[in-house]
Amino acid sequence: MQDKNRMTIPNKVLFEHVLEYIRLGKSVVIGVKGNSMKPFLREADRVVLEPLGNRHIKKGLVVLAYWEGQIVLHRVVKIEGDSLYLAGDGNVAQRERVRKEDILAIAARLLDADREVDLTENWRCYLGLFWYRVRPLRRIVMKVF
Amino acid sequence: MKLKEDLILRRVGVDYVIVDPGQDMVDMSKVFTLNETAAWLWGELKGKEFTKDTVVELLCSQYEVTIEQAQVDVKTLLDTFARNGMLDESAND
Numbered sequence: 001m002q003d004k005n006r007m008t009i010p011n012k013v014l015f016e017h018v019l020e021y022i023r024l025g026k027s028v029v030i031g032v033k034g035n036s037m038k039p040f041l042r043e044a045d046r047v048v049l050e051p052l053g054n055r056h057i058k059k060g061l062v063v064l065a066y067w068e069g070q071i072v073l074h075r076v077v078k079i080e081g082d083s084l085y086l087a088g089d090g091n092v093a094q095r096e097r098v099r100k101e102d103i104l105a106i107a108a109r110l111l112d113a114d115r116e117v118d119l120t121e122n123w124r125c126y127l128g129l130f131w132y133r134v135r136p137l138r139r140i141v142m143k144v145f
Numbered sequence: 146m147k148l149k150e151d152l153i154l155r156r157v158g159v160d161y162v163i164v165d166p167g168q169d170m171v172d173m174s175k176v177f178t179l180n181e182t183a184a185w186l187w188g189e190l191k192g193k194e195f196t197k198d199t200v201v202e203l204l205c206s207q208y209e210v211t212i213e214q215a216q217v218d219v220k221t222l223l224d225t226f227a228r229n230g231m232l233d234e235s236a237n238d
Contacts (some may be wrong), residue, residue: 031175
């Protein structure tokens with residue numbers, strides 16, 4: 001669906017709206033930007049963000065979080081007390097350390113053209129974590145190819 | 146025609162966006178940005194029945210623009226609205 005009239009709204013502006021709705025307890029659909037969550041989320045994939053509510057944050061979940069003045073949509077790869085470590089599936093080195101209160105929303109579902117994918121399912125979380133753990137291998141593969 | 150009822154014009158900083166708030170899910174993967182003039186027109190037309198001529202008149206009353214130019218701009222604007230499903234065209238103009 002390439003629409004020449006499609007415009008990209010600066011992240012900051014978009015997220016001000018998104019966060020306002022999240023705070024009101026609404027779910028918000030956003031389009032994924034960039035490739036940092038490849039191969040699990042791709043550019044322009046539509047993702048449903050849900051407010052945290054009383055939900056338990058577990059490893060492997062993809063979350064929206066504040067990190068150093070930016071907002072990232074990355075996977076929780078490690079939890080240590082009040083600190084959480086996030087990583088983009090597509091990144092091979094960077095990891096972001098955030099606090100629990102920096103988590104703004106959970107990426108609950110992926111909306112495909114014809115189906116909905118539950119991103120919080122355990123096996124999906126494990127698969128994402130597995131992908132994170134083989135980072136050293138992925139680094140090598142990237143160098144070779 | 147009318148602007149679609151449930152769409153909301155929002156402003157953040159210098160940007161105006163049109164959001165479809167849905168029931169309990171807000172779709173921001175498809176939002177529309179408007180420039181200041183279009184946003185002003187949106188505010189004026191909101192909730193009213195209007196025709197292309199109404200919009201041209203409005204535009205001319207607020208901005209220093211020739212009728213010919215206004216007609217061209219309004220057509221472009223309304224075409225864009227229509228193409229993106231932002232109009233309720235059940236009533237004919």
